[in-house]
Amino acid sequence: MTSPSRSNSRPRPVRVRVPTSSSNSRTKRALLHPRAWPSWLGVWLILALGRLPFPVLWALGSVFGRLAYLLAGSRRLVARLNLERCFPDLGAAERERLLRAHFGWLGVAAFCQGIVWSASRARLARLVRLRHRERIDACIAAGRPVIVLVPHFVGLELGGAAFTALVHSGVYMYQKIRNPVVDHQVKRARRRFGSLSVERQDDLRALVREIRRGTPFFYLPDQDGGRRGIFVPFCGIPASTVPMLGRFAAMTNAVVIPTFPRFLPWGRGLELTFAPPLDDFPSGDPQLDTARMNRVIEACVRDTPDQYFWVHRRFKTRPPGATPIYPPKRKKRNHG
16 A cells, blocks of 8 residues: 555656667767757756746746747647637637637746746645645555546646646656657656656556556547547547557556646646546446547536647548548658
8 A cells, every 4th residue: 555655755667678878878979969059058948937936937928829829820720720620619709719818828838848847846836736636645545556647738747747746756658759858858857756757669568567556647648549549529529549548447457537737827826636536437348438538538628628739630530531620731841
């Protein structure tokens, strides 16, 4: 049984592929190469911004996001098309207001990255309110494996940092970032409170073992599943979704706790809400389990629609014969 007093202790390491000395050497060279210096400058700027008071970051981020709305043509179009499909009952003017507000929150999230990377436990405790924390504390105290179901809201990164600092260290599935400096900084930031990252190409058996040991698993399932996904409704639209939540829960005997981050208005911080654990889950039917997961996410999206990650091509993969929702991406010109 896991004692609450030990909830912030570092969990046992995941036994995944260990980098060789040659790969470590290549990584070190990439981090020190002159090509990496602009990236380091950007990281230091983000860390410096993270020291500003949160209301100042909220104001700067809101302005930045509204400017990004004017400049981000393709992403703005993707978000607009998503809102048109998911909220057909809203008028065009109301959807446009929602779209502008969404870009404002995207800017706030961007300006909070320095907090995500460097804030102390004490600062995170001041900034983030944990609602219904007792729900997850009870599961951890009882020794139950936990899957934290976290949809892609703009406050996701700050909410994740607060969880690992204030509730319990966790384990993530991680997609390696091409920029080695940013990849290094993200991994370093997640490790500082004892959390672990398992790269997607690693053996998932190591991840399953870690969940069974009692390390909460942060699962972010609500992106386009490609041809690996199954089609289940999301906001009334068939959405390709990877049907792994039920399988992970079955393999680990884990309880699934939907968790939703929401920025509070006027720079008052962030609220991280733990919903009741999913009862009678999994059912054993991947179609039913995945559809239920999407309904849970959709309910929260409708409650806070301006903070969902609408710039993602959620409906990129379409059922056979269905009309594409998004225009094709422009191919980069070859000037060689």
